[in-house]
Amino acid sequence: MLLPMGQVLQAMQGEIIRLGEANAQGAVASAEQTVGVALNLLSTRASQGAAGVRAQFARLAAALESISGDPEAFRSEASGVERLHAQLTAVSSVNDLDELESSWRICLREFEALVARDIREERLSAVRHQSLISTLVDWEVGDLQGQLSGTQGKVQESTTIDGPKLEAYLRDRFDEPDLTVTSFRALPGGFGKETSLFEVQGRAISGGYVLRRDPVTPHVDNDCHRINHEFEVIRAVRERGFPAPEAVWCDLEHRLLPGGHFLVMRRAPGVAAGSVFAAHGSVPSDLSETLANILARLHALPELEELGVRTDSINPERARLSLSECTRQYVARWLEVYQGTDHLPSPATLSLFGWLLAHVPSNAGRPVLLHGDIGFHNFLFQEGQGTDVERQLSVVLDWEFAHLGDPAEDLAYVRNTLGNTLDWPQFLTHYREAGGAEISDDRIRFFEVWGHVRNAAGAGMVAAQLARGDMLELKGVLLPHLYVPMFLRAAQASIDRDVF
Numbered sequence: 001m002l003l004p005m006g007q008v009l010q011a012m013q014g015e016i017i018r019l020g021e022a023n024a025q026g027a028v029a030s031a032e033q034t035v036g037v038a039l040n041l042l043s044t045r046a047s048q049g050a051a052g053v054r055a056q057f058a059r060l061a062a063a064l065e066s067i068s069g070d071p072e073a074f075r076s077e078a079s080g081v082e083r084l085h086a087q088l089t090a091v092s093s094v095n096d097l098d099e100l101e102s103s104w105r106i107c108l109r110e111f112e113a114l115v116a117r118d119i120r121e122e123r124l125s126a127v128r129h130q131s132l133i134s135t136l137v138d139w140e141v142g143d144l145q146g147q148l149s150g151t152q153g154k155v156q157e158s159t160t161i162d163g164p165k166l167e168a169y170l171r172d173r174f175d176e177p178d179l180t181v182t183s184f185r186a187l188p189g190g191f192g193k194e195t196s197l198f199e200v201q202g203r204a205i206s207g208g209y210v211l212r213r214d215p216v217t218p219h220v221d222n223d224c225h226r227i228n229h230e231f232e233v234i235r236a237v238r239e240r241g242f243p244a245p246e247a248v249w250c251d252l253e254h255r256l257l258p259g260g261h262f263l264v265m266r267r268a269p270g271v272a273a274g275s276v277f278a279a280h281g282s283v284p285s286d287l288s289e290t291l292a293n294i295l296a297r298l299h300a301l302p303e304l305e306e307l308g309v310r311t312d313s314i315n316p317e318r319a320r321l322s323l324s325e326c327t328r329q330y331v332a333r334w335l336e337v338y339q340g341t342d343h344l345p346s347p348a349t350l351s352l353f354g355w356l357l358a359h360v361p362s363n364a365g366r367p368v369l370l371h372g373d374i375g376f377h378n379f380l381f382q383e384g385q386g387t388d389v390e391r392q393l394s395v396v397l398d399w400e401f402a403h404l405g406d407p408a409e410d411l412a413y414v415r416n417t418l419g420n421t422l423d424w425p426q427f428l429t430h431y432r433e434a435g436g437a438e439i440s441d442d443r444i445r446f447f448e449v450w451g452h453v454r455n456a457a458g459a460g461m462v463a464a465q466l467a468r469g470d471m472l473e474l475k476g477v478l479l480p481h482l483y484v485p486m487f488l489r490a491a492q493a494s495i496d497r498d499v500f
Helices: 005-022 031-068 075-093 097-121 126-146 154-159 163-174 227-239 285-299 323-340 347-358 407-421 424-433 441-468 474-495
Strands: 180-186 194-201 207-213 246-251 262-266 368-370 379-383 391-396 403-405
Touching (some): 005 031, 005 474, 031 075, 031 126, 227 246, 227 262, 323 347, 323 441, 407 441
Antiparallel strands (some): 207 262, 246 262, 379 391
């Protein structure tokens, strides 16, 4: 399998642990605890394999050696002891896990039979019998408990944010011992950042807020994936009147909330109008126009000089390049990051990078600020007032993919995520009428391929953290088996249109 089964099982157990904590009712043997122990056993088996069972045989042999060295123990069962020793020795060269486990159960039954026959003979003195009990209990308890790895979920438990931990942090930060977190909810989903919603009552801060946190180990370390870069971009575009969230602070120390760095934003009103893959139904004309207008507005923002050299893809030098060279450097940098970061091997993804670098569209224009993940999944809308109810854009979320580049990239991402739910000619008309540039279809289709390749590469890097145990979140299992095939097929389909 592409993902090590031991890591998958550990992630499953972590999920069960969190579920059990959320549903704790004081039961001695809850359903979550039962499933958690079962997954723990499977995890140990998957991670240790045949070597783990052979180690069990070695520990049994040591216990048997200790017992059989006692002149009173197993005196009438010399042949049985020799036979059991032979069985224990025979497994040293066996590698088949099922065969080893079958042999283990047979040896345990043989060992039990030896003890039973010796007990029936009543040859042991009380002192010797007590010594035998001590040896057997120490060995057997150690063996049974050793099959439970006992490490699952500990990293997650120590870095998980909850309401009480957040309240302690906020009281310390604002020196308000009576500040109260009245509600806290961690949002499911999302592979780049952890997101939580909370309500707080205090003098320094009060109301609804969003906490957005980096993973402990960055999944993808470019663009604005580090929270401090995203924070600065959000504040810069908001200061220019763009509907970005109100980012209140960014914390890179947070001793009371160990784990990844995070930013806190004031919670904006509204609800999302779609998922990362599609809108919720066909896109009405008013929403299409809103999306086109907001993209044209973003692409017309003046250079954010105050950001300086923020990242590889947001800096004054990149802003002076032609769009063609900017695109080439951007894709090449992504390939460099991909190859230099642990990832699940994907020959298809690498070949697609090669295709992209060979087909960068020619364009002498200048780069603009791109969102990089634009779409209704990152828009919040609220209903208008009065009889003529219309949806009003509240805020544009999640700027971790922000960078300088070709505006065709944002348009292509819209096309990838919305597909046939969007009237594309009408959308482009709205975009141009709002001040957007005329963009050729071949540029947009190049970036359609790029969007899928970028997502496949990112998914491979995130899933690799699950494979090596740095991220034990079960949702990481979805990436290589559900999302990556989708991205690869979509990229291939765009190339096969043969329009380049």
